[in-house]
Amino acid sequence: MAHSLESLVIRHTHRLSSPKGSAGEGATAARQFDAALASVGFKLSAELLERLSGLSEAAVVHTAKRTLRTVSEMVGDHARHNAYFIDFPANVPDTEEFWMRCVTKALGDDKSRENVLTQLAHGVLDLLSLPTYGRYQHTYEEMLAAQDELIASAGDRVTVLHLGRDLDDELTDLYLALAGSTTPLGEDHLRDLKALAERCALGPQPESIPVRENRAVVNEARLAVGADFLLDTVIDVLRLACALSGGDVTLQEPTRFRALSRPTRRALLAGLDAVVAANPAKLADVHAHREPFKRLGERLHPHEYPRWPHAADVFAVARGEKEARSFDSRVEKLLDEFDVLGAVQLLKSAPGKLFRSLDLLLRIAADQEERDAVVAAAVRVAPEVSGRVVLSVREHFHNRERETDEPRIFVNRRGRAWVARDVRPPVPAADRDRLIAALDAELRRRLPAPGRLLLDPDVLDVALPLSGRATAAGLGVLPRGSVSAVDGEQLRFFVYWKETENRTDFDLSALLLHADYSTDSWLSYTSLKAVGGEHSGDVTEAPDGASEFINLSLDRVRSTFIVPQVNIFAGESFEEVEESFFGFMLRDAEQKGRPFEPRTVRMKSELRGVGRVALPLVFRREDDGRWRAKWLHLYLKGISSANRVEENQVSVSKVVRAIVEREHLTVRYLIDLMYGDTTAVDLWDGEPVPDEPVTYIGLERPEGLHPDSRVITLENLRDLIPG
Template sequence: MAHTFESLVIRHTHRVPSPEGSAGEGATAARQFDAALTSVGFKLSAELLERLSGLSEAAVVHTARRTLATVSEMVGDHVRHNSYFIDFPANVPDTEEFWMRCVAKALADDTSRENVLAQLTRGALNLLSLPTYGRYQHTYEEMLAAQDELMASAGDRVTVLHLGRDLDAELTDLYLALAGSTTPLGEDHLRDLRTLAERCADGPQPESIPVREHRAVVNEARLGVGAGLLLDTVTDVLRLACALSGGDVTLQEPTRFQALPRPVRRGLLAGLDAVVAANPAKLADVHAHREPFKRLGERLHPHEYPRWPHAADVFAVARGEKEARSFGSRVEKLLDEYDVTGAVKLLKSAPGKLFRALDLLLRVAAGQEERDAVVAAAVEVAPEVSGRVVLSVREHFHNRERETDAPRIFVNRRGRAWVTPDDRPPVPAADRDRLISALDTEIRRRLPAPRRLLLDPEVLDVALPLSGRATTAGFGVLPRGSLSRVDGELLRFFVYWKQTEVRTDYDLSALLLHRDYSTDAWLSYTSLKAVGGRHSGDVTEAPDGASEFIDLSLDRVRGTYIVPQVNIYAGEGFEEAEESFFGFMLRDRAQKGRPFEPRTVRMKSELRGIGRVALPLVFRRGDDGTWHAKWLHLYLKGISQANRVEENQVSVSKVVRALVEREQLTTRYLIDLMSRDTTAVDLWDGEPVPEEPVTYIGLERPEGLHPDSRIITLENLRDLIPA
């Protein structure tokens, strides 16, 4: 278990909890550890190297084994990446030539000849019936022997691991950071929070837990140790019940409630009773989740506990036996009567709901007087709205300002995307501009004014992480909508999957689009070579794991956009497979090396969406010829089987266009607001290191900053979002 917790700290913070062990002469072992890390693109900070050097050799080796296992998994080097073509990217055949070669071998094979001849006679051939198609024809070791060594390059990735505090302190800090986050965590981080909450339930707690899903996870742990529950709505109790049943605390997916022990049932009913007794109007919240509440009531048996009558009222409302008019229905009635002023007056009692309705209110307002009332109400309640919602609305109105015929894109919490034409009437420009100005003022008021701000230029175009669901777990992953520069001559995608039970075939493909999003070409198992690209070959089953690669020479690509995608051709979905992930590498042309080289990996993300087509990111060429990646983290529904790049090119191009042409609020926006007369702002390349405390914002933590400095990196970028 200690190893699990150490791994969790390293993954989230890139810090190694202060190694323990007896003093000794560990310098040689520490240098060997550092060299081993280099092979996977990591290195020890000077402080961590010094700490390890003062420990015994056995202590260093113990730390090295655990750390190497963690960082190898972070970049995808914990599995064996074989390629169908043994010397990929060299000697990749033309598609038709390769298929004919497979047919010739099948005809020379006594066991397959008759079946193949029969198919050829009928005029159609199933490639999977060919013995040499879709299955590795060589071992992993044979592939390694056929490849040249990777030559070192100044462009190879180097990620520094820093010295942390002791394990307990690191876990406490991480727990407080995740539980107190002002933005919702993604599913993987939420699972980590559950692990931490169980360990830290008796220790320090965050001052507030603004996100209700996080509160449910923390309440589950608190219930286990007999601590008081954090509840202020009936929905908080429903989320807690979902957590106790291993269900979805976001309430987006139905939960099958388990039979609960009597003490737990008493705790939930007492919590419901206290919430409703303090504010009976909160019974109206039941309407939003009537069915889950009815199912929960069947498990809690409220009739057995007459001392908590208000809890029984919750389930009476869910069953329709007791009236509790919902807030939403009251607003809807006023809008149906075209009473915008009355709706605004009511919505002021729920500031978050008012903000989410601003676009609608401004569109349906009858005249300037009503629009003035809408804007005035928004300005009045803005201080009571969460920073995440204020920023989301600010981003929304920024995109309403831009005139474009791009479709609207909708993305649910699982990354499923769909687009529709944008047929909304415009919001009057003057009202929109007044509202944007007011929102900027409110955000600026909440931001700190550091004396000195050091910036990594690469962080400026990173989209604000307004939700952890706008990204995926992995390494080097940026929030949806972020832009990052692509430096390198060769761009290589990879996908790895391992099936759980049934034959599973994932197909790595790349769609190349023109500036107008029309198709130029594609690379896939049906097009092994195109416009400077090579496909590593089709692997059609993965009982022991399988990998596919696409290699692209960026200077030979004709189009403007490169859209890598993973299509599920057959078998298990991304969430059903034992493991599945995507990533990309950057190399110089002279480097050679194996198909997968961990120190050239720039990004590795888990594939865990519910669609059958994954779109991790898109690469865009600028007018000056430079390439940038824009992060998507999207999934398309696709079809149940045989998804192919040729068939989904239209739907993919529509989704890509909708997100590429949408402008996200970035770190640059917050930094501009933060940069006041009292703040010195420097774009910093690491030299010289300032002696005084600073606020640093960058992709990775630098070495040598004053210990009292505030450091914001990808791992805690959410801390920039004001409460």
């Protein structure tokens, strides 16, 4: 358990909790540790190297083993990445030539000849029936022997590991940061919060836990140690019941409630009773989740506990036996009657709901007087709305300036994306601009005065993480909508998957699009070579894990967009496989090396989403010829089997266009709000850092910052979102 918690700290903070061990002469072992880290693209900070050097050799080796295991997993080097074509990207054959080679070998095989001849006579051939198709024809070791050594480059990725505090302190800090996050966490971070909460439930707690899913996870841990729940709505209790049953605390997916122990049932019923007794109007919240409440009532048996009558009322409302007129129904009635002023008056008591209704209210308002009332109400309640919602509404209205016939993208909490034509009437420009100015003023008021700011220019175009679900877990992963530079001559994608029990075939493909988003060409198992690129070959099963690669020489690619995608051709879903991840590498042309070289990996993200087609990001050639990546983290529904780039090119193109054309709020936006045109911002150019405390915002933490500095990197970028 200790190792997993140390690993958790490394993944989230890029810090090693202060190494323990007896004093000694560990300098040689520490340098060897640093060299081993370099092979996977990491290094020790000077401070951490010095600390390790003062420990015994045994203590350094102990720390090194655990750390190397963690960072290898972070970058994807824990897997053995074989390629179907042994010397990929060299000598990749043309697709038809390769298929004929497989057929020729099958005809020379006594076991397969008759079957293949029969198929050929009918004019249809199943590639999977060919013995040499889709299965590695060489071992991982043979592939390594066939590849040249990687030539080190100054452009290789180097991720610095810093010296942290004691493990207990690091875990407490991480728990407080995750539990108190102002934005929802992704699934992986929510799981990490669960592990931390189990350890930290009786220790220091955040001032508030604004995100309801986080509160459910913390309440589950508090139940286990006998601490009081943190509840203020009946939905909090429902989420807690989902957590106790191993279900979905976001309430997006139905939970099958488990049989609960009598003490647990009493605790949940007492919690419900206390919430409703304090505010009977809370009963109206039941309507949004009537079915889950009915199923929960079957497990809690509220009739057995007459001392908590208000809890029984919750389930009576769910069953329709007790009336509790919901707030939403009252608002809906007013909107159906186009009573904008009445709806605004009612929504003032629910500022978050008012903000989410602003677009509709401005569209259906009959005249300028009503629109003025909508804007005035928004300005009045803005201080009571969470920063995340204010920013989301600000981004929404910024993008409403576009023509209404542009495609509109919808993305659910699980990353599933679909596109529809925007048929909404426009919002009057003057009202939109007034609202945007008011939102800017409110956000400026909330932002802290950071004093002297040290800023990495590369972070300016990173999208604000308004939800952790807009970012996949992994290394070097940016939130959806972020834009980052691509510096390198060779761009190489990779996918790795390992099936759980059923034969599973993932296919890595790349769709190349013209400037108008029409198809230029693609690389896939049906098109092994295209202008500027090569595919490593189709692997059709992964009992021991499998990898596929696509290599592109960027100076030879003539398309405007490169869209990597992972298609599920057969077998288990992204959520069912034992493991699956995607990433990309950047190399200089002369570097050579294995198909997978960890220190050239720029990004590695987990593939865990609902859908049969994954779209991690898109690469775009700018007018100056340089390439930039825009991050997607999207999944398309696809079909149940045989998803292929040829069939989904139109739907992929529509989604890519919708995301590329959409403008996301970025770190640059917040910096401009905080500083305006002042000169208190220093751009970080790798020079020695100031001796005084600063606020540093960048992709990674530089060495040598004053210990009292506030540091914001990719790992805690959510801290930029005001409460």
